[in-house]
Amino acid sequence: MRNITVEGRSALARGAAILGTGGGGDPHVGRLLAAQAMKSRGTIEVTSVEDVPDPLPAYRSA
Amino acid sequence: MRIGIDVGGTNTDAVLMDGSTVLAAHKYATSDDVTSGIVHALESLQSQRKFAPADVQAVMIGTTHFINALIEARRLTPTAALRLGLPATASLPPMVDWPEHLVTAISGRAYLAHGGHEFDGRHIAELDEGELRRHASDMAHHGIGSVAISSVFSPVNDEFEVRAAEIISDELGQDVAISLSHEIGRMGLLERENATIINAALRELADHIVDGLSASITGQGISAPLFLSQNDGTLMDVDYARRYPVVTFASGPTNSMRGAAVLSGLENCAVVDVGGTSSDVGVLTHGLPREATTEVNVAGIRTNFRMPDVLSIGIGGGSLVLENGNVTVGPRSVGYRLIDEAMVFGGSTLTATDIAVAAGRAVIGEPSEVERLDPQLVKGALERIATDVADAVERMRTSPEPLPVVAVGGGSILLPDELIGIGEVHRPENFAVANAIGAAIAQVGGEVDRVYAIAPGQRDQVVDEARQEAMDRAVAAGADPTSVQIVDFDEVPIPYLPGNATRVRCKAIGDLRLEA
Numbered sequence: 167m168r169n170i171t172v173e174g175r176s177a178l179a180r181g182a183a184i185l186g187t188g189g190g191g192d193p194h195v196g197r198l199l200a201a202q203a204m205k206s207r208g209t210i211e212v213t214s215v216e217d218v219p220d221p222l223p224a225y226r227s228a
Numbered sequence: 229m230r231i232g233i234d235v236g237g238t239n240t241d242a243v244l245m246d247g248s249t250v251l252a253a254h255k256y257a258t259s260d261d262v263t264s265g266i267v268h269a270l271e272s273l274q275s276q277r278k279f280a281p282a283d284v285q286a287v288m289i290g291t292t293h294f295i296n297a298l299i300e301a302r303r304l305t306p307t308a309a310l311r312l313g314l315p316a317t318a319s320l321p322p323m324v325d326w327p328e329h330l331v332t333a334i335s336g337r338a339y340l341a342h343g344g345h346e347f348d349g350r351h352i353a354e355l356d357e358g359e360l361r362r363h364a365s366d367m368a369h370h371g372i373g374s375v376a377i378s379s380v381f382s383p384v385n386d387e388f389e390v391r392a393a394e395i396i397s398d399e400l401g402q403d404v405a406i407s408l409s410h411e412i413g414r415m416g417l418l419e420r421e422n423a424t425i426i427n428a429a430l431r432e433l434a435d436h437i438v439d440g441l442s443a444s445i446t447g448q449g450i451s452a453p454l455f456l457s458q459n460d461g462t463l464m465d466v467d468y469a470r471r472y473p474v475v476t477f478a479s480g481p482t483n484s485m486r487g488a489a490v491l492s493g494l495e496n497c498a499v500v501d502v503g504g505t506s507s508d509v510g511v512l513t514h515g516l517p518r519e520a521t522t523e524v525n526v527a528g529i530r531t532n533f534r535m536p537d538v539l540s541i542g543i544g545g546g547s548l549v550l551e552n553g554n555v556t557v558g559p560r561s562v563g564y565r566l567i568d569e570a571m572v573f574g575g576s577t578l579t580a581t582d583i584a585v586a587a588g589r590a591v592i593g594e595p596s597e598v599e600r601l602d603p604q605l606v607k608g609a610l611e612r613i614a615t616d617v618a619d620a621v622e623r624m625r626t627s628p629e630p631l632p633v634v635a636v637g638g639g640s641i642l643l644p645d646e647l648i649g650i651g652e653v654h655r656p657e658n659f660a661v662a663n664a665i666g667a668a669i670a671q672v673g674g675e676v677d678r679v680y681a682i683a684p685g686q687r688d689q690v691v692d693e694a695r696q697e698a699m700d701r702a703v704a705a706g707a708d709p710t711s712v713q714i715v716d717f718d719e720v721p722i723p724y725l726p727g728n729a730t731r732v733r734c735k736a737i738g739d740l741r742l743e744a
Contacts, residue, residue, distance in 0.1 A: 194530075195418075198320050 232668025262440035312343025344380030364399035419532035462673035487666030491656035502639030545639035636662035674701025707738030
């Protein structure tokens with residue numbers, strides 16, 4: 167298990183841009199949105215898909 | 229005769245010119261207050277070449293006061309950012325991406341209100357006058373001195389920004405300056421809004437600076453009109469400068485490049501301006517600086533107003549030269565303290581200027597102070613400088629065509645006569661004051677940037693109209709009608725707008741009309 171904090175937002179955006187292989191354009195606005203969400207809701211916990219309990223819906227991106 | 233003055237962070241340069249002939253030139257450390265540096269420059273020109281103040285036809289000043297105020301976060305007005313876009317855009321309020329210390333420096337307050345347009349001109353929501361008046365009274369309560377208004381898609385339709393400005397002015401009175409985003413930035417809400425907020429925060433300083441500059445000119449008995457240099461190298465009158473201080477931000481590099489073009493006679497070239505702390509590399513095409521096509525980052529804030537494409541590297545005359553294994557030059561610099569700290573001036577810090585003197589490229593201060601420097605160190609530092617500058621020029625180059633290099637600025641003595649892989653370095657006469665010359669020879673521009681609905685078969689007529697309007701605007705701004713020509717024309721169809729809408733951008737430039 168890992169956490170993504172506000173400090174990691176730029177790395178997160180860059181990673182998203184690479185996974186998106188250019189689709190969706192500059193991740194600048196996405197980075198700002200993520201940073202805003204993290205400021206109000208705290209850090210993001212990264213969980214592997216297998217660890218998500220069954221009844222919860224899981225979304226995949228990229 | 230005309231006088232060009234460039235007030236940089238380190239030096240103030242001034243020239244007295246008759247046509248394209250430089251009659252007198254002056255270079256001196258920039259003073260902390262606005263007026264004394266200008267007065268000193270004018271007196272110095274006067275002592276080199278006597279002139280009657282009445283013979284001066286125009287004074288052009290390029291200044292870094294405004295961009296430096298932002299970078300240093302000093303003397304900024306408490307500013308409100310009002311955005312019209314609710315219920316959209318609330319997830320990213322104004323100044324969301326600003327460095328914290330700058331928000332504090334402008335006592336920035338963000339307000340969201342209903343309004344804004346969709347990309348095709350439909351309203352997102354109607355303006356709510358009561359809401360705007362409530363925001364205005366909160367602004368008054370918090371001592372706001374300047375307001376930036378940005379409405380979603382205001383470049384498509386400015387009606388909400390204009391109406392909101394009337395309402396806010398009505399509540400806050402005429403003393404509170406208002407900046408509207410459609411007059412300052414381009415498409416792209418956050419970047420346009422940022423540029424507008426910066427402009428708003430500089431409005432009080434702009435009044436102060438313009439008053440100071442005007443007073444120092446008239447104090448010398450000069451009654452000629454005063455102009456300020458803009459980002460694109462054209463001139464604006466002082467009333468315009470009071471309202472749009474943000475368009476002076478890149479006038480320093482632009483003036484250097486324009487000066488370099490005139491001095492070298494080259495229309496297409498790279499210009500390397502080596503100052504005290506950094507070197508700016510730009511590219512001239514047809515004598516005008518190439519513009520940046522992407523967002524421009526200013527003091528950590530993303531903006532999108534028109535700026536020349538400039539690459540800055542941390543090498544200048546005051547750069548520290550260090551040796552630990554290999555030789556490094558910059559980015560740390562003694563800056564304006566060069567005349568105290570450099571070895572040739574009796575100091576104890578090894579700077580790039582000391583290296584240039586030791587290599588015999590220039591005679592500055594006391595050359596004997598650097599006679600005993602290790603020749604290997606001198607050679608290593610010169611190679612470092614040449615390689616870094618050559619890399620920067622290479623990065624700015626967009627075609628395999630040979631690109632002549634023109635070196636200007638006081639620090640250009642650091643550069644070799646030839647850059648590896650690039651070619652000869654041109655060093656025109658008066659290279660040290662190229663920026664002041666660029667200010668003095670600046671022209672006057674007029675621009676049209678508007679969405680036209682073009683009926684079938686009417687394109688040529690619309691194009692002619694736009695060209696004529698741009699030329700008329702240049703003449704209205706003070707250009708000599710016989711010299712005005714179109715330098716830039718661009719039309720972009722906007723397929724999602726009804727009625728064959730086309731965005732037409734057209735720019736005309738002409739020589740300043742001088743009263744004899």
